[in-house]
Amino acid sequence: MDISQRKLQEHSIVLIGDFNPAIFQPLWLASVELISKSDAEAAEIDIISKKAAIFTVGEIRIEVLQTRFQAQTIREDHFETLRDLVVGIFGLLNFTPITQIGINIAMHFLLDSEDKWHEVGHTLAPKKIWEGVLNNPGMTDLSMIEDKRRDGYKGRIMVMVQPSVRYNPGLYFFINDHFEAEGNRDIITILEKNWKISIDRSREIISKLLTGLL
């Protein structure tokens, strides 16, 4: 199995900092020309308040809390748009304190059989140690981290593997490419300089795991 057989790929950019959710509104995004007027008018708004702003514009979902901003999409043709939107927003709101950023990729795969699915679980989490401890143990989640980045940035890379909740029998990979920096300018610069590198690296990680597992 290879990466081209993915059933779904999701991309999200998560920022940790100090936000004012109330200002994140579709009409504001349109007024600064970051989205089209038609997308703003057709936006699906769940809530916009001082504490939370959750809405979908076009194919991008935005969730803002006072300490967390997330933009996500499951449309691969909108991955660049998502990046541009985040860069654009925080280029304008360059006074926003942001301390961390996650450039995240997730993929779902449908496996041929349940046997293959169990085989993956056994490879990632050998069951011998669990004999006599649990009856019929099964892996539900495995996370691994590389805690010292090779590119000189502060942060880490985390890889999570789980059974897919969307496809059965299926596999789910989630890569959190986490950077830390001081000041908003560094974070946005990190995003601009590393977005493509990060996406490519995450895809390579998943590709290598697929080769090793299946």
Add this chain to the structure above:
Amino acid sequence: MSSSLPLYNSKMSTQVLDKQECLVQISDDNDAEEEIMESGPFEPQGNVRIATGLVKKSPKDDNATVIRFPKVPKSRSNFISLQSWEGFVVEKKDKTFVARVSDLTHDNPEEEAEIPLKEVSEGDMGLLEQGAVFYWHIGYLHEASGQIKRHSSIIFRRFPMWRKEDIEKARLEAQKMMELFVRE
């Protein structure tokens, strides 16, 4: 929106109880000034005021507890890209535009393409001018209904509107650098 929504007080804090249903618990908090906003008009219906509109300040009322924002779960389509290019517009014609495109999927040389204008969404049409940058993806669109179809997607890059102070700052910076060069 349901007509059975209770009243709510603007001086309240909010807590999202259930994202799926998007129930919002609103509790009394006399110190909090809340502005609950949503698209659409604000309509009174007897004792119930339905927050379907942009509300700056609602009338004070002690009864409000929970507002339900009915959320019809909407499955979204997903798109798997098979081939993608980054391009820029060379010339806009009557029914097509000419662009130089770089292959983002394979190591192929830059090419020129003539693309029908109808491939561009209405929302992006205003961005289509000489020099405009776009991303072009061809792949499979998996619709929420389950249907899978081949799909071509052209999306123009958007850059935020420059603020006057940003332009002035850039101009001053450029002037300083120009003076440096002239001196040397």
